[in-house]
Amino acid sequence: MTQRLILASNNAGKLKEFSEILGPIGFTLHPQGEFNVPEAEEPHATFVENALEKARHASRLTGLPALGDDSGVCVNALGGAPGVWSARFAGEPKSDARNNEKLVADLAAHADKSAYYYCVLVYVRHADDPQPVIADGVWEGEIVAEPRGKGGFGYDPYFFIPSLGKCAAELTPAEKNALSHRGQALRALVEKLK
Ligand SMILES: O=P(O)(O)OP(=O)(O)OP(=O)(O)OC[C@H]1O[C@@H](n2cnc3c(O)ncnc32)[C@H](O)[C@@H]1O
Numbered sequence: 001m002t003q004r005l006i007l008a009s010n011n012a013g014k015l016k017e018f019s020e021i022l023g024p025i026g027f028t029l030h031p032q033g034e035f036n037v038p039e040a041e042e043p044h045a046t047f048v049e050n051a052l053e054k055a056r057h058a059s060r061l062t063g064l065p066a067l068g069d070d071s072g073v074c075v076n077a078l079g080g081a082p083g084v085w086s087a088r089f090a091g092e093p094k095s096d097a098r099n100n101e102k103l104v105a106d107l108a109a110h111a112d113k114s115a116y117y118y119c120v121l122v123y124v125r126h127a128d129d130p131q132p133v134i135a136d137g138v139w140e141g142e143i144v145a146e147p148r149g150k151g152g153f154g155y156d157p158y159f160f161i162p163s164l165g166k167c168a169a170e171l172t173p174a175e176k177n178a179l180s181h182r183g184q185a186l187r188a189l190v191e192k193l194k
């Protein structure tokens with residue numbers, strides 16, 4: 001039997017990555033847009049609070065269990081920025097191209113290019129679930145000045161993994177999911193839901 005789950009996100013890249021892992025193990029994932037759920041507020045300074053806000057919002061408006069994802073890239077030389085503000089690093093409206101341009105410019109004068117992706121997932125069985133299920137993941141890499149690859153989304157063309165000699169956007173979807181912050185968090189979450 002497949003279990004219906006709302007993905008509390010409007011990000012098509014996230015939807016693709018989640019579906020690849022959750023589809024084969026019996027979940028049918030519905031993006032919140034299918035139910036006309038508007039984007040949730042993301043006012044908090046921590047990833048986990050924003051992910052919980054997204055999950056509760058989607059679950060409240062659909063009456064179904066929901067999965068929230070809040071994620072971002074944290075750059076050590078920039079004191080962890082853009083971090084929780086990654087989606088709007090270069091201001092409104094959200095733009096991957098402008099975010100990447102600003103990231104490369106802000107980092108140009110720094111020798112330390114190390115960074116990591118962070119993802120926290122929050123699953124709620126219903127909108128007021130008092131025991132949300134939470135899992136997170138970290139993926140380490142470096143920011144490069146020139147984009148590489150066409151896969152993934154967001155900061156992936158600039159996120160270089162030294163052990164592979166490739167940027168995240170050069171990986172196949174399966175390779176990215178096997179290593180990524182989101183893949184790690186999702187596998188940990190699935191273990192907790194068993
Ligand atoms: O809030 P939702 O609707 O889920 O979609 P969003 O794109 O706004 O998502 P976030 O608020 O979680 O912001 C995450 C930011 O971090 C970036 N990001 C997160 N995971 C990423 C990944 O796997 N690859 C590239 N960029 C990523 C992404 O592009 C966004 O700019």
Ligand SMILES: [Mg+2]
Nearest residue numbers: 039042070087
């Ligand atoms: Mg967002």
